[in-house]
Amino acid sequence: MGYTVGILTISDTASVDSTKDLSGPTLKTVFEQASNENNTFNIVRSAIIPDEFGRIQNIVKQWSDNDNLDIVITTGGTGFGVKDITPEAIEPLLQKTSSGITHAMIATSLQKTPFAALSRPVSGVRGKTIILTVPGSPKGAKENLEAVINILPHAIDLVKGGTGENVHAQLNDQKINSSRDESGHQCVHNTKHEHHHHKYEHDTTRSFLSDPLSGPVTQRQRKSPYPMITVDEALNIIASNVGILGSITVPVNENLIGMVLAEDVYAKEPVPGYRASIVDGYAVVASDGPGIYPVIGVSIANASQTETMQLKPGQIARITTGGPIPNGATAVVMVEDTTLVKASADGLQEELVEIHVQARDNEWIREIGSDTSVGTIVVRKGELVTAVGGEIGVMASVGVQEVRVYKRPVFGILSTGNEVINHNEKNELKYGQIRDSNRPTFLAIGKVTGFEVKDFGIVNDNAQELENVLKSALSQVDVLVTTGGVSMGEFDLLKPTLERSLGATIHFGRLKMKPGKPTTFATIGSDESKKLIFSLPGNPVSATVTFYLFVLPALRKIAGYNNWNLPIVQAELTNNINLDPRPEYHRALISFDHMKGKFLAVSTGNQISSRMLSMRSCNALLKLPEKTDQLKEFAKGIMVNAILIGQLN
Incomplete structure (x- = not known):
């Protein structure tokens, strides 16, 4: 069955700048990830408005009374702030309240943080529409919706006059087919809709999208259960889960290069100090x-x-x-x-x-202090210390000997696969073996970007071995990057190991892009100790492209960069490029033509995801749209957006 959904973001800030809305896209992703062949949540309405009583009521009434949406969910304005008025605006509109749903949302968040007690969600029914209010933080919004999303189809069926039997039968069939535990045991269900008792041999709180780690290959899923989302949606999800690390005090010397100032720096001495x-x-x-x-x-x-x-x-x-x-x-x-x-x-x-x-x-x-007087701000909070910008020189000139900077994240790299061997293995390759080019590539990127990298080697396709290495690696790094094991094969163990063995939350597991469709992003731990996990495809080009698109920006954001996304320039194509059914990140070499006064882009040739030669000399990724009946190629001379990943020649 398909259900229509409206998402209303209530925020003064986001209503002025829609890029500040992280909760709306997060809710959209939760609905998409919960959709399956039996139940599909379709986002048909979305809006961002300020914290204004009348506008909140008008939109909710429009979506429920006129548009007849099945679900209207609001995010924001449920706290104790002076302008938090969402509950007061929504409550008078409800014809029935649903205290059980409200309790489930609060109880779920209270398991994560005691501050959830300060949230004031309300929920209920207006006409044939379920109305929910969730917090404005992406984390709180996600937790609240995930707490109740599995019962919403049943609730909608009842609100529309049904008995709920059809929905419950679907849920029962789905559980029997997909919710086997690692031992192959099935869950036992009471199918009476009045009381939904679910008895499991092991896990009593979670359902998983990934396959069990054991059991016959005949029971694995034939299609990915992870909704395919866009790159922009993926970046929003990552951004909502990335925070800046704490700050430290360090000496002013060349080791500051690549660090971001955590406070304004003031001149301690005048320059010059004498006439x-x-x-x-x-x-x-x-x-x-x-x-x-x-x-x-x-x-x-x-x-x-x-x-x-x-x-x-x-x-x-x-x-x-x-x-x-x-x-x-x-x-x-x-x-x-x-x-x-x-x-x-x-x-x-x-x-x-x-x-x-x-x-x-x-x-x-x-005169004394004519260049810089005592107390002048010489470097501002959030500025990046570069090798060419003079930040170190100016701080040294005014007597500043140490400063506070944001900690730089440590990331780990791990390759998986029985067929993968170290690139420097001296013996000749056996039939079916491949040399690992992903770890050497990531080590090189870490060196040039200044981030510390820990190399955790190669792990075979063995669930217990993989679990042990993942646990060890996650205890030593802020971000873990794995390659391989994220597709649909019987030895693709990353997703189930993360979900089932480590208790990680997989935020997305499939992207609408080329290359890199099975790219997976997960987190584990609380806000204070949250670790990020990027599980990238094993094909070397896919791994490298997705590292630049997702991992490197996340590392820069953690390190405190104000502009953490990689720079984009406009470049003119010098050759025709056929478009792909998926949006493509095409490897290219760009350079600046001083005669024409513009950047020129040259394709690196065959773009197959296993051909690492397409990365040689590459310094940019061209953002190409998906192919349509009307647009099948980009012709020579067209201007395209190019993400810079290397130095310009």
């Missing part, structure tokens, strides 16, 4: 004017100079660039505007020099 000459010449009293004057000394930029000479009217002093201005001097005259009149008897010293110009007060003098 200094900007040019080589003579310190003078400007009011003396042109004339011939005795040279009483020399002022040079020298740390051993312990005191400043005293200059009186009618005297001058030779001075070098950066030399301290003598006391009493009011200007500097460049050496080019003077003439030597008399030298010492030995010819080594100047005694009399003629000044040819009228100096102005403070001319060619850098």
Whole structure:
């Protein structure tokens, strides 16, 4: 059966900038992941509005009374904030309240955090529409909806006048067919709809999309149970699950490169710290004017100079660039505007020099703090320390010796597969073996981007061995990247091991893209200790492309980058490219043509996902749309978006 759904995001911030809405896309993903051949949730309405009482009521009434949606779910405005008015707006619209659904949502969140007690959700029925309110945080919204989504078809059937028997029979059949535990035992169900008792041999709280880790191959699923979502939806899901690590204090030195400042940095010392000459010449009293004057000394930029000479009217002093201005001097005259009149008897010293110009007060003098005064913000919170931007130099110049920066995440890499061997194995390949190019590639990316990488080697397609290695790796890293084992084969064990053995949450397991369709993203642990898991395809090109699209941006976001997505430029195609039924990330080499004043993109050739040669010299991924009857190719000369993954030539 198909059910119509409306998702209403209530947020002052997101109503101004829709990119700030992370909860709406999260709810959409939950509905899509819960859809199957028996029950499909179709998102037919969505909107983002500010926290305004009348607008909330008008849209909910429109969607339920006129559009006759089966489910209307709101996200946001359920807390204790001054502007949190969603429950007050929704409650008067309900013709029946559903305290059981509300209790289930709160109870589920309370298992994760005591702060769930501060949420004020309401739920109920208006006409033939189920109305739910969930928190505005993506995590809270997801938890609340997942707590009740499996009973919504049954509730809708009852609201529409049915008995619920058909829906319950579907659920019963689905459980019998897909909810075997690792021992192959089935779940036992009471099919009476008045009381939904589910007795399991093992797991009593979760149902899994992945296959069991044991049991005959004949029972594995023939089609992926994971909804296919877009790359943009996947990026939103990742963003909602990625937080910045804590901050640490580190010395100001070259090791800061690649780190992001966790606080504003203030100048501790003025620059310059003394009155200094900007040019080589003579310190003078400007009011003396042109004339011939005795040279009483020399002022040079020298740390051993312990005191400043005293200059009186009618005297001058030779001075070098950066030399301290003598006391009493009011200007500097460049050496080019003077003439030597008399030298010492030995010819080594100047005694009399003629000044040819009228100096102005403070001319060619850098005053104390004229470049940077004490207390000036020299680097701002959120700025990236680069090798070329001068951030280290400016901090060093003002006496800053240590700063607070965000911790940089550590990521681990792990390859899977019985056929995979180390790339540097000296023996010849046996029939059916392949060399692992994924780990060397990721190690190289880690080195050039400055992120610390831990290499956990290769693990065979063995469930217990895989579980042990995953547990060990996750205890040592913030982000774990695996390759292989995420498709539909009988030895593709990543998803069931993550779900069933480790208790991880799989947020998506299939993407509408080429290459990289089976890319999987999961998390494990609470907000404070959450670990990210990216399980990428085994094909080397798919693994590398999805690393750049998903893993590297996540690492940058964790590290505190303000602009954590990779940069995108417009480039002109220099050759025709046939489009694919899926949106494609085409490997290309781009360069800037100074004559044309634009970037040019050259395809790297055959784009098959096993052909690592398509990554050679590649510095960009061209974002190509899916093929349609009207658009089957991109012709030479078309401008396309190119994601930069390497240096421009």
